[in-house]
Amino acid sequence: MAGKSLFFDGVPLAKSVQEMSVNGDEPPPEFHVKDGSLGGTDSSHLPLSVSVPIIDLSLLPSSEKELQKLRFALESGGCFQAIGHGMSSSFIDKVRGVAKQFFGLPREEKLKYSRAANGAEGYGHDRVVSEKQVLDWHSRLFLRVFPEKQRKLNLWPEKPDNFSYGLSSCREVLHEYYTKLKQMMDLLFKAMEKSLDLQENSFLGQFGDNPVMHVRFNFYPPCSKPDKVLGLKPHSDRSSVTVLLQDEEVEGLQILKDERWVTVPVIPHALVINIGDQMQIMSNGRFKSPLHRVATNKAKLRISVATLYEPEPEKEIGPVEALIDDKKPRLYRNVTNYASLNYEWYQKGKVPLEEVKFHA
Ligand SMILES: O=C(O)CCC(=O)C(=O)O
């Protein structure tokens, strides 16, 4: 069975990754990583405090010490684990519960949310846009959360509508999660601006009236060839900032730091914050958008919830003037609609941030 014919417009026609996993099928060659980028995954000997800093958001933006930690984390690796984010552990578990129960639905039920009929949104695999594209051992439910009027609520899972640990519906949990995340983002942006001595709104002021937030519920079933196949290929996020709720047990996320793949350890109720490309552009390269990938696991499935926050697509973004001077010349040109450009460039094998480099 030819791998490419398994997918059409992002929808699995024959077998999904989930089914192949359940059947114990070997991943077809289209999933095999070819360029040796699987090498060097063992980072367990690195001290954790060096590899991924932990930052207490409840101390921001007032604590000078925490602000410095934040700046250092974003200038060095572009990634940290956020604690003190104001969400209770039981609420975080509910959000994970939404994802788990969705992926646990029968295939026919999940396909009611399929991406084929819903543009970019819904359930499925990433679109295959190039012959060379190595496929990821992964499927996802992709939803737009903000602007609120663009929500396609028909794609927000209704079933399961009750949880054994509470009466809130799936939609209610998600609504609460994203309201809280938006508040958290406002605080984080203030702190990022302050940490670089910038005026308030230097970054958020570029977002326009209708910033975009979307979520990817990621599902990585067990894979019989973890040495050959990745859950997600190395990429940097197109967002300004990504908030990631990792699986509470199963590691998999790896960040490239000093040319080594570093596993981001699981801290069950922390949120992983990743800088995305648009923040690297706006900060004129001060904050780093890290290359990251997801490893597969032979025995265990893994679920994560990634939320990407980015400016209104029509709004032009560019490096903040105050971060450009003789010593730090402008690195990037101004750009609109970076998010969709990023996807095309990436799938064609280009490095998106290189495409927006400024040439005097
Ligand atoms: O599953 C993860 O840990 C990472 C997900 C991710 O990188 C993404 O959705 O962009």
Ligand SMILES: [Fe+2]
């Ligand atoms: Fe990512």
